[in-house]
Amino acid sequence: MNRRHFLQTAGAGSLALASGLTSCAPRYRNIAGHPMHRVPKLKLSLDRIVKETVGLRPFRASGPRIAKEALGNKTIVHNYGHGGSGWSLSWGTGNLARELVMTTGEKKVAVLGSGTVGLATARLLQEKGCEVTIYTKDLPPNVTSNLATGTWSPASRVCDPKVATPEFQAVWEAATRFSFRRFQFMLGLDDIAAWVDEYNVFPAKPINPSNPALGGEVYHLDGLVPKSQEINRRDHSFGADFVTWRSNMMFNIPSYLHHQMSTFIMLGGKLQVHEIKRLEDIDALPERCVVNCMGLGAKEIFNDAELTPVSGQLACLIPQSEVTYKLITKGANIIARKDGIYLGGNGLVGNWDTTPKREYTQEWVDIIQQVMQEMRS
Ligand SMILES: Cc1cc2nc3c(=O)[nH]c(=O)nc-3n(C[C@H](O)[C@H](O)[C@H](O)COP(=O)(O)OP(=O)(O)OC[C@H]3O[C@@H](n4cnc5c(N)ncnc54)[C@H](O)[C@@H]3O)c2cc1C
Known part of the structure; x- marks a missing residue:
C-alpha cells in the first residue's frame, strides 16, 4: 500500500469512526477489519x-462534610467523609476547603491526615503560599486511601441521594469539575x-x-x-x-501517593506522625487554622454519628x-x-x-x- 492509499484508507476509517459515534451500532474496526475491542x-x-x-470507605448519607467551625480560638475546616469517591473528589473538595481557609487570613495551617484528601488539600494550600504542617496518625501505605480501586468515580457511594440536599449536589458538581481539570494536568506524569x-x-x-x-x-x-x-x-x-x-x-495509587508526599515535602511542607486522641490535642497545635482530613478517624474526635464505614x-x-x-x-x-x-x-x-x-x-x-x-x- 502506498502512502496516499494508506492516508485515504485511514481517512475513511476516521469517518466511519466519527459516524459510528452518532449511530446506535458503531463499528470500531482496525485497518485489517478486525474488531477494535479485542x-x-x-x-x-x-x-x-x-x-x-x-x-x-468513610460514608456520610448527606455527603462529605466541607464546613468551617470555631473551636476555642481555632478555626476548624472540615474535609472528610468522601465514601467511595475520595480519590476522585480530593482536589475538588480540597479546593473548597482551601477557600474556607483563605477566609481566615491565616498562612500557617495544620492539616490532619495524610490520605489522598489531606495530601491534595495540603498541596493546594501550598499553592496559595501557606506554610503547611500535616499531623497524621499513620502514613501511606497505612491509610484507607491506599486500599482503594483507583478510578475516576466522583459519585460512587458519595451520599444517599434521598438524604443529600440539592445544595450538596451543587457542591459536588463544583468539586467534580475542579478535580477533573486538575487530573488532566497529571496525565503523563509517571x-x-x-x-x-x-x-x-x-x-x-x-x-x-x-x-x-x-x-x-x-x-x-x-x-x-x-x-x-x-x-x-x-x-x-x-x-x-x-x-x-x-x-x-x-x-x-502507590505512585500517586508517593508523588503527592514528595511534592509536598519538596515545596517545604512539614509532616509529623501525631495522633489526635481528643479535641484538646487539636487545641494544643501551634497553628490557628486546622483542616480536618481524618476520613473515618473524624468520627470519634468530632462525634459525627452520620459517618459510617x-x-x-x-x-x-x-x-x-x-x-x-x-x-x-x-x-x-x-x-x-x-x-x-x-x-x-x-x-x-x-x-x-x-x-x-x-x-x-x-x-x-x-x-x-x-x-x-x-x-x-
Ligand atoms: C475498596 C475501596 C475502593 C475504592 N475505590 C475508589 C475509587 O475507585 N475511586 C475513588 O475516588 N475512591 C475510591 N475509594 C474511596 C477512597 O479510597 C476514600 O474516599 C478515600 O481514601 C478517603 O480519603 P481520606 O484521605 O479522607 O481518608 P484516609 O485515606 O483514611 O486518610 C485519613 C488520614 O487521617 C489520619 N487519621 C485518622 N485518624 C486520625 C487521628 N485520630 N489523628 C491523626 N490522624 C488521623 C490517617 O492516619 C490518615 O492519614 C475506595 C475505597 C475503598 C475502601
Missing part, C-alpha cells in the same frame, strides 16, 4: 493473588493518572444502572468523561449480549503488562493497574471488620473466569 485475557487463579485487603478502556459486560441490560455494585454512581455530569456506548457483538470478543465501552481515568475488599493479582483495562460485570469487577490487577466488588455498610474473606475472592475469581472463558479468541 481484550487480552486475564491469567486468573487463586495462586496468582498476592494480596487481599479490606478498606473502609503514569500516576491515565485514561483506560472501561467495559461493562452483562448478559442483559442492567435494570438499575446506578447500583454501586454494578459500578453505578448516584450523580452524573455530562461533558467530562466520554459517554458509555453499547458495542455490537461482532465488534468485541466477549461472549455476553450487553457490552458497553467508554474511556475512564485510572489512578496508580462501607467496607470494600480487594484481591490483587500479579500484573500483566498487556492487560490495561477495567471490566465491570454482575457481582465482580477488575481494574488493571501498574502494581497489580485488582478484583473486587463489594460494599458492606456499617462493617468495621478489615479481615479479608477468602470466599469473596474465590467468588470474584469464578465470575471473572467465566467471562474470560466465554471470550472468543
Whole structure:
C-alpha cells in the first residue's frame, strides 16, 4: 500500500469512526477489519493473588462534610467523609476547603491526615503560599486511601441521594469539575493518572444502572468523561449480549501517593506522625487554622454519628503488562493497574471488620473466569 492509499484508507476509517459515534451500532474496526475491542485475557487463579485487603470507605448519607467551625480560638475546616469517591473528589473538595481557609487570613495551617484528601488539600494550600504542617496518625501505605480501586468515580457511594440536599449536589458538581481539570494536568506524569478502556459486560441490560455494585454512581455530569456506548457483538470478543465501552481515568495509587508526599515535602511542607486522641490535642497545635482530613478517624474526635464505614475488599493479582483495562460485570469487577490487577466488588455498610474473606475472592475469581472463558479468541 502506498502512502496516499494508506492516508485515504485511514481517512475513511476516521469517518466511519466519527459516524459510528452518532449511530446506535458503531463499528470500531482496525485497518485489517478486525474488531477494535479485542481484550487480552486475564491469567486468573487463586495462586496468582498476592494480596487481599479490606478498606473502609468513610460514608456520610448527606455527603462529605466541607464546613468551617470555631473551636476555642481555632478555626476548624472540615474535609472528610468522601465514601467511595475520595480519590476522585480530593482536589475538588480540597479546593473548597482551601477557600474556607483563605477566609481566615491565616498562612500557617495544620492539616490532619495524610490520605489522598489531606495530601491534595495540603498541596493546594501550598499553592496559595501557606506554610503547611500535616499531623497524621499513620502514613501511606497505612491509610484507607491506599486500599482503594483507583478510578475516576466522583459519585460512587458519595451520599444517599434521598438524604443529600440539592445544595450538596451543587457542591459536588463544583468539586467534580475542579478535580477533573486538575487530573488532566497529571496525565503523563509517571503514569500516576491515565485514561483506560472501561467495559461493562452483562448478559442483559442492567435494570438499575446506578447500583454501586454494578459500578453505578448516584450523580452524573455530562461533558467530562466520554459517554458509555453499547458495542455490537461482532465488534468485541466477549461472549455476553450487553457490552458497553467508554474511556475512564485510572489512578496508580502507590505512585500517586508517593508523588503527592514528595511534592509536598519538596515545596517545604512539614509532616509529623501525631495522633489526635481528643479535641484538646487539636487545641494544643501551634497553628490557628486546622483542616480536618481524618476520613473515618473524624468520627470519634468530632462525634459525627452520620459517618459510617462501607467496607470494600480487594484481591490483587500479579500484573500483566498487556492487560490495561477495567471490566465491570454482575457481582465482580477488575481494574488493571501498574502494581497489580485488582478484583473486587463489594460494599458492606456499617462493617468495621478489615479481615479479608477468602470466599469473596474465590467468588470474584469464578465470575471473572467465566467471562474470560466465554471470550472468543
Ligand atoms: C475498596 C475501596 C475502593 C475504592 N475505590 C475508589 C475509587 O475507585 N475511586 C475513588 O475516588 N475512591 C475510591 N475509594 C474511596 C477512597 O479510597 C476514600 O474516599 C478515600 O481514601 C478517603 O480519603 P481520606 O484521605 O479522607 O481518608 P484516609 O485515606 O483514611 O486518610 C485519613 C488520614 O487521617 C489520619 N487519621 C485518622 N485518624 C486520625 C487521628 N485520630 N489523628 C491523626 N490522624 C488521623 C490517617 O492516619 C490518615 O492519614 C475506595 C475505597 C475503598 C475502601
